[in-house]
Amino acid sequence: METTKKLIVGIFVGACLLLFGIGLFLIGNNIQLFTKSFDAYTDFAKITGIQNGSKVRVAGMDAGTVTRIDVPARPEDKFRVHLRIVEKLHPIVRQDSIASIQTDGLLGNKFLQIDAGTSSAQLAQNGARLPSTEPFDWGDLIDQVNGVVKKVNVILEEVKAPVLLAVAQIEAAAHSADKLIKHATPEVNGILASANKISANLNEIIDGVQEGQGAVGALFKDKEMAASLHRSVDNVQEATVDVKKVVKKVEDSDIVPEVQKAVKNLQHITAQVKDAVEKFQSDAGEGGVGENLQRTLADAHEAMSDLSDNTEALKHNFFFRGFFKRRGFYDLGALTAPEYQKPSFGKGFKKHPIWLTTTELFQTDAKGLETLSPAGKTKLDAAMTEILQLPRNGPLMIEGYSGTGVPSQQYLTGRRRAARVQMYLIERFHLRPAYVGIIALSAAKEGVGIVSYYK
Amino acid sequence: MPIATTQPPPPSVLQSFMESIAAPIEWFGGLCLFAAQAIRECFQRPFEWTEILRQTYQIGWQSAPLIVLSGLAVGSVLSMHTRATLERFGAESMIPTALAFALVKETGPLVTGLLISGRVGAGIGAELGGMRVTEQIDALESLAVNSFHYLVATRVLACVVALPLLTVLMNFSGLLGGFFAEATISGMSFPYYFHAAFGSLAFSDFIPPTAKTMVFGFLIGTTSAYLGYNASGGAEGVGRASTQSVVLSSIFLIVVNVVLVKFIAFLFPVGGA
Amino acid sequence: MSDAITFNGVSKSFGPREVLKDISFAVPTGGAYVLLGRSGSGKSVTLKLICGLLKADAGAILVNGDDITGRDSNALAPIRKHIGFLFQSAALFDSLSVGENVAFPLRRHTNKPDGEIRDQATAILEKVGLAKEFQTMPGALSGGMRKRAGLARALAMEPAILLIDEPSAGLDPITSNEIDQLLIDLHTNQHATLVVVTHNIPSARRLATRLGFLDDGHLIAEGTPEELAHSEHDIVREFMKSQQAG
Incomplete structure (x- = not known):
């Protein structure tokens, strides 16, 4: 065996062992x-x-x-x-x-x-x-949601009682005011309208919630589901950071203060109205009463309008919205002609229209104003008898038409005609005001259309 | 008048069947005894250092170019395939890791074993077969040399030593080949490549698969030496010994590899560092 | 004078073929014994039995008084060191040069320094007329040269017993005579015991102090060349008459 071969074998073995060592080192390093x-x-x-x-x-x-x-x-x-x-x-x-x-x-x-x-x-x-955090788990998430549902339920229970109380107070106030002020100033009419509207709005909200509509309503309805989820996810002992976050979000959201503010306002206003009414009764014989009353009522009107706006806004709140969406409208009073004429209005409802002409309904008094004639009232009664046969689960729209004069004149005339019919119908048939809407439409005809929406 | 003959009765089917399976079993038994003797002789004095060195030179060093070239080729091909697969998941950065796993854990040892069983198995089978039929083994014995110790033990030992070394060489040239392929396509840097390649390997991914090739070496050495050492029948017998050495040592290697992989997985459960 | 080699009722078979059947003979130390016989009569097998390359199935073989039957390679080594074996094909190691072939036994069994071994190997090669071929690889040698190189390797350890298988087979008469002469010199000068297998009767006559004739596994005749020439067996007489056989 020559020396060179030995050398080569030495180099070969050495080099391979070196590579092996490098591999070991790289892994060891790793x-x-x-x-x-x-x-x-x-x-x-x-x-x-x-x-x-x-x-x-x-x-x-x-x-x-x-x-x-x-x-x-x-x-x-x-x-x-x-x-x-x-x-x-x-x-x-x-x-x-x-x-x-x-x-x-x-x-x-x-x-x-x-x-x-x-x-x-x-x-x-x-x-x-x-310290450690446990790995993310869907079961935990469901548990967190369950916690949120419970919290929201508690909040709603807290809110519901004062709202109902406020509504009762308003009704009481409005009732006594109505009794006392037979021929009141336009402000009083306004107050009454606003008060009606507020009570209607709040009633609607509460109805919606109880019927299980809207996000909050859904939560109410899903109590059983939440309970069963809770049973199935039985292994979570402590509320995690995430749960707390979610709950906090709900607590921080506008829902609670909004409702509370509205209710507080309501109670305050109701108290004011009551106050005013009482004062009016006690000060009936004195000279300054009229002016005092006017101012008080103007204040009250303004406040009532604000409140009605508040309750209106509440209806659009995420937590209550579902009910109104399903109903198809938020507020018939705020409806504009283009909105009304859109196909989306009354979608899913059947329509029952009744057409009545101006001459059938109205008489013109000495001042040149149109008022309902006795014949017209009879006609309306007949129309309503027809409508009352239908299910009453949709809005009743009263369309006022006028084809004379400039467009603004047409609008006013049309709206006035519709309003007269609306007022008569609500009073006579105890209809829910929120469900009876008026709309002025321009067309080359004179009269009032009564359209009943039903399902 | 017919002539009465006393022929032996024809062998029964069972008898001929038994004979046909007895031969391979006998052959295998012979191989096992041969292997046992090889192990014994490997540890017996005198150690044939010169011959071991000469065989290491022939089996190890002379196989190195084959191993390096094959390694480069296998590595680059593996890398290209790995890229095609991982690209779909946007996991190109995993290429060195995947390649290292494939090479170091299985491909490197197995390909080395098969290449060496081809080159060295045939060589040993032919060399010893030739020495047997030209009476060189007898000549050795007549010169008071234990031919088994001198010829077989040294070759088996050289195979056992050379295989792990060649496997390491195969692994590294495979990784290098993979790097060339990868660098050409994506311009991956050398340090990143090697860092990523060894990044996810544990000692248990590197040492046992490399060490198991000692068994491969032993299989190649004993099988081919057995066939060569017991060759008969002139040049034809030598050719047969050479061919069978390759075929049988490759088969044994592949089959035993299954057992070894399972055994290693048993000794070093996944994830053990 | 004691016997260098003794066969005592030795039999040997390869599978179903019985090659030797109950053979007994003795070769005295310093004797030159020539085994004759037809091809395949078991002559080469006899030589391999003496060296322990084959194991006897029955009987005893004694070399310098030691029974070698049943010994393994390691146990045979001390005896083999005193035996030189020239194979029919010379059996030179292909991987080693001619010189290294001759030096091989010296390197393995002596602790002499490299230079001395080379000198000794060269001297032996010179004796067989191959001094110039020290570096040549066996593959490059002619048949006669291989034979002589093989003889040189067999002689390297200065063995007491030389086993020669067909020294002149396939060689021209001149080369054959040279090899015979070498063997005669060894026999006379170094008093080595020779056992030669051959077909070449003139060669046998020159070398032998004693002859044995194997036929069909039996040693059918034994004696001096003259005795065999007048053997009772036709085949032996026939064989001895031929000038050139094989």
């Missing part, structure tokens, strides 16, 4: 075998695929491996996951660094993520316990 490191541990109820040798990342940087996992001795105990973390990253691993289990990409392995702590917290010592 699992931080040769780097200075410190140990820590953390506890998880579920370890979702973490195993010995799983990667540990500190704030996203590869930082070590899971060295050991202790299996809990009892079901209520947690898995203890021991980690080795490179010393280099020690400065940002604090006592409040939270450990969580993450997935490396869409298909990747599970790894243990350790968040960087806050600088106010102390360094995590060698062998320290790091």
Whole structure:
């Protein structure tokens, strides 16, 4: 055997062993075998695929491996996951660094993520316990939703009683005011209209909620579902941060103050109205009463209008909206002719129109104003007898037509005719005002159309 | 008048069947005894250092170009296939990792084993077969040399030593080939490539699969030496020994690999560092 | 004078074929024994039995008084060191040069330094007329040269017993005579015991102090060349008459 062969074999074996060594070193480096490191541990109820040798990342940087996992001795105990973390990253691993289990990409392995702590917290010592968050779980989320539902229910129960009380007060106030002021000023009429509207709005809201409409209504209705969810998700002991967040959102939302504000306003106004009425009664004989009353009533009118706006806004609130959406309209009084003529209005309802001409309905008095004639009232009674045969679950629209004069004149005349008919019908047939709308439409004809929407 | 003959009765079907299966079993038994003797002789003095070195030179060093070239080719092909698959998931950065896993854990050892069983198995089968039929083995014995110790043990030992070394060489040239292919397509940097390649490997992914090739080496060495050492029938016998060495050592290698992979998985469960 | 080699009722079969049947003979130390016989009569097998390359099925073989039957390779080694074997095909190691072939036994069984071994190998090669071929690989040699190189290797350890299988087969008469002369010199000068298998009767007559004739596995005749020439067996007489056989 020549020396060269020996040399070559030596080189060959040496080179291959060197490569092997390099491979070992690269792997060893990768699992931080040769780097200075410190140990820590953390506890998880579920370890979702973490195993010995799983990667540990500190704030996203590869930082070590899971060295050991202790299996809990009892079901209520947690898995203890021991980690080795490179010393280099020690400065940002604090006592409040939270450990969580993450997935490396869409298909990747599970790894243990350790968040960087806050600088106010102390360094995590060698062998320290790091706090952990449990891996995300759909069951937990459902549990959180369940918590929210319960909270909202409580809030609604709180709100419902004062609202109902306020409505009762308003009705009482309006009733006594109505009795006392037979021929009142336009302000009083306005107050009454507003009060009616407020009470109608609130009634509607409460009806909607009780019928299970709108987001809040749905929550009411879904009590059973929530309860069953609650039963099925039986393993969550503590409300998580997320649950608290969701609940807080509900608490922070405008719903509660809005309702409370409206109710408070209502009670205040009702008190004012009552006050005014009482004062009017007591001061009946004195000279300054008329002026005083006028001002008081004007104030009250304004306040009542604000309140009616508030309750109107409430109807559009996310939490109550569903009911009105399903009903097909929010407020017939605010309806414009183009909105009314859109095909979306009254969608899903059947229509029953009745046409009555001006001459059939109205007589012109001395001042040149149109009022309902006795014959006209008889006609309307007949029309209503027909309409009352139909189901009363949709709006009743009264269309006023006028073809004489300029467009604004036509509008006013049409609206006035419709209003006369509306007032007569509401009074005579005790219709719900919110369901009886008027609309002025221009066409080359004189008269009133009564359209009943029903399902 | 017919002539009475006393011919032996024709062998029964069962008898001929038993004979036909007895031969391979006998052959296999012989191989096992041969392997056992090879193990024994490997540890017996005197150690034939010169011959071991010469065989390591022939089996190891002279196979190196074959291994390096194959490694480069296998690595680049694997890399291209891996890319085609991982690209769909947008996981191109996983290519070095996937390639390293494939190469180091299975492809490297197995391809090395098969290549060496082709090159070296045939060589040993032909060489020993030739020595047997030209009486060189007898000549060795007549010169007071234990031919088994001198010829067989040294070759088996050289195979056992050379296979892991060649596997390491195959792994690295495979990774290098993969790097060339990858760098041409995506311009991936060398440090990133090798860092990512070894990034997810554990010692258990590297050491046991490399060490198992010692078993491959032993299989190749003993099978081909057995066939060569017991060759008969002139040049034709030598050719037969050579061919069978390749065929049988390859088959044994592939079959035993299944057992070894399972065994390694048992010893080092997934994820063990 | 004791016997170098003794066969005592030795039998040997290969499968169903019985090659040797109950053979007994002895070769005295320093004797030159020539085995004759037709092709396939078991002459080469007899030589291999002496060297332990084949195992006898029955009987005992003694070499210098030691029973070698049943010994394994390692146990045979001490005896084999004193035996030189020239194979019919010379059986040179293909992977080693002629010189290294000759030096091989010296390297393995002596602790002499490399230079001395080379000198010794060269000296032996010179004796067989191949001094110039030290570096040549066996594949490049002619048949006669191979035979001589094989003889040189067999002689390297200065064996007490030389086993020669067909020294002149396939060689021209001149080369054949040279080899015979070499063997005669060895026999007379170094007092080596020779066992030669041959078909060449003139060669046999020159070498032998004693002859044996194998036929169909039996040693049917034994004696001096003259005795065999007048053997009771026709085949032996016929064989001895032929000038050139095989």
